[in-house]
Structure formats: structure tokens, C-alpha cells
Amino acid sequence: MIFSELADWLTDPANWTGDGGLLQRVAEHLRYTVIAVLGAAVVAVPLGLAVGHSGRGGTVVVGLANAMRALPTLGVITLLSLQLGILRVGPVLLGLGILAVPPILAGSYAGVQSVDRAVVDAAAGVGMTSWQRLWRVEVPIAMPLLLGGLRGAVLQVVATGTVAAYVGLGGLGRPLLDGLRVTDYPRVAGAAVVVAVLAVLLDLVLAAVQRQIVPRGLRLASRTVSGVA
């Protein structure tokens, strides 16, 4: 009974098109996700690689990443919105970016750290500079874990992107929260289903990208470890 209402809502073209339609909401949701994850990657990947490569500061970085995981995103976004002004996209992107940092940081750090010491020594032995070792040896070998961290970050940001609507923005949280307010259950569940499907699809796309990018010899080892620090 409820499922048929949900199916009706999801298959009604009027709910997908036009101003505030699901297509627009999906586009907004993707925009927040891409900007937040890229922003986080710009900070977290170089930091993770640097720490992994130099072998210094690992404990601090892992501790920091774990503490950041515990930060409640809804709290961060509401606080930043009050401080920086409601209805602006900055606080949301910042909050979601903070959410994306720990998995990316942990992934890039663990990736470089997992490189066999003997391999790095061999690279030094054939005359590679520190920079060459990083780019030609450590980064390629770190790819599976690094991309695993990135995938984890995308999943979390897509999932949490719904809170953007709470501070007055768009995205797929909009129909969800609006539906809750007026107890329009099919709209709530419909939006929830679209978020879930979007998350699964994005993960499949990233898994395909991961297969393309990861060097062939390493594919056996490509297990995602988004949750591991």
C-alpha cells in the first residue's frame, strides 16, 4: 500500500522536472558533493602523501583524522551557518568538506605507508630522487587505498548532503525535509530512495574509475578501506 504510493510518486514525471523537481535536486546534490570532496582532497591528499612519504607526524595525523570523524556534521553546519550567515552555501560546503577529510587523509597516508620498505629502497638504489620515488613508486602503489578513501568520502558526503536543506539550501534533503514537515510520506521516502540510489550509482562509477586507474599489478590488492585509519 505504502510502496505503491511511493512507486507512484517516483514515476510521476511532474515530480522530476521543473523548478524544484528531483532532477534539479540531484544536480544540486551532486554539485555540493563534488565541490566538498574536491576541496577536501586538495587539503588531505598532499598532507597524507607528505606524512606517509616522510614518515613523520603519522600519529598526529591519524589522531586528528579520527577526532574529525567524531565531529557531528549537522552541528558544524548549523554553527557555521549562524556565524557566517544563513542561506549561503559556504557553511554547508565547509561542513561537508570537513566530513570528507578523514577518509581521504587516512587513505592517502595508509596508502603510502603500506608501500614495502624494500621497494622504496630499491627505487633509491637505482638513483631515483625523493620526488621521483614519491610520484613513480609510492603514489601508484598507494592508489588502491587512496581511491578507497576517496570513495568512502564521496559516500559519506552524498549521504550527509541532505542536511544542506536544513539550513535553507537545495539538494535531495529539500523534498525529504519538506515532505516531513507536511507529512507527505511518499515524498519523504521517494527522496530517501533517490539519495540511496545516487549513492550506490556513484560508488559503482568510482569503482569502475578505480579499476581503470589502479596499475594492473596492484589490482589484486585493491580493497577499499574507507573506514580504517
Next chain:
Amino acid sequence: MIHDLVKYLSNPRNQDAVVHLLLVHIRLALVPLLIGLLAALPIGWAAQRYRRVRALVLGASNVLYTVPSLALFVILPSIIGTRILDELNVVVALALYTAALLVRPVVDALDALPAHVLAAATAVGYRPVRRFLTVELPLAVPVLAAGVRVASVSNISLVSVGALIGVGGLGQLFTEGFQNAYNPPIVVGIALTLALALVVDLLLVAGRSLLTPWQGQRAGRRRLVGAA
């Protein structure tokens, strides 16, 4: 800012509300952690023994983990017949996440047990169930504990999202503060969430040490369990 915070916290009514929400938060985060762990043990055990179960279980847990929490909170009522603002939705959703997150560590930990230890236990007469409970499980604790720590931090921060459907423990301080354009409850909520995550994490580390007395302070952590 500091002045507002002190003023907010010195009001007895606010104190009661904050303590109440903290207790709700602890309940909403830790009950599912326990249920999820208890569910993950037999599932992981079966997955480690039977190839087909393994593919199914690990695949299902990956998919489940991609379903956003807020989505699960509001979809669950139509599946398990609860009311949409029921606390049970959050508990069930987080228990599912915890189980999904912990199944892989259980399988990995059991995979990593050295064969000669299991053979020895069998040889001195341990039946499968007793061997699992008294030999395999204790040896799996270090790997398992790492998974439980991740799950506890994740649960504690996810509970807050429940505030959007009116069941969020400390998360309700965020919605309350935002609606009144008033910072102190939000700051208190964030601080208590972080503190709670830290305290639970320390307790888990202490628990792990108690359960694994053979692991010295710094003696080779993996000697007995093999490469985990």
C-alpha cells in the same frame, strides 16, 4: 560568545535538558552498537566458513553501508511498520550499519587465525561452537576491537542526524540552536558529542586490553594472531 555559553549552562532548565539529551544520545548510539556486534559475530562466522555466504554477506553489507542514514531512518517505517518519528527507527538503522561495518573485521580476524592453533584446539577435543567461543573469538578481539572503535565513533556522530526527524539525542541541540539563531546549545552539543566519542573510545581500548591479557604493552602485537 563565552559569556553566552556560561549563561546558557548556568540555567538549571538547560542543564536538565542537556543531561537528558546526552543520556538519550548514549542510548541511541550504544544499544545499536551492541546489537550490531552480536549480530555480526554469527554472520561473520558463517561467512568465513562458507564461500557462498561470504560473497552474499560482504556484498550486502557493502550495499547497506552506501544507504544514507537519513534515508534509512525514514524508509524503515514502511518496512518494519514503526511510526515515522519512532526512536526504534534510529536504533534499527544504526544496528544495521554496525553489523554491516563489523562483518568484514570478523571475517578478516577469523581468516587470520593461524591454522595450527585451530588444529591444536580440535585435537584436544574442542567442538566447533566451543572452539569458536573460547579460542577463535578471544584471538580475534584485537582486529574486532579496531572495527568496534570505528563503529562507535560513526554511531555517535550519526545519531545527531536523527534530529532532523525529531529523534537525535544531542543533535536536537543543533536544531534548537539553529531555529533560535542561538549558538550556545550548538557549541555544547558539538563538545559533548566529541567528549562522548572520546570517552567511549578510551573505554573500548581499556576493554580490549582486559580481554587480551597476553598482549603486552609493546610486545609484538601480531605474533599470536598472525598478520591481521
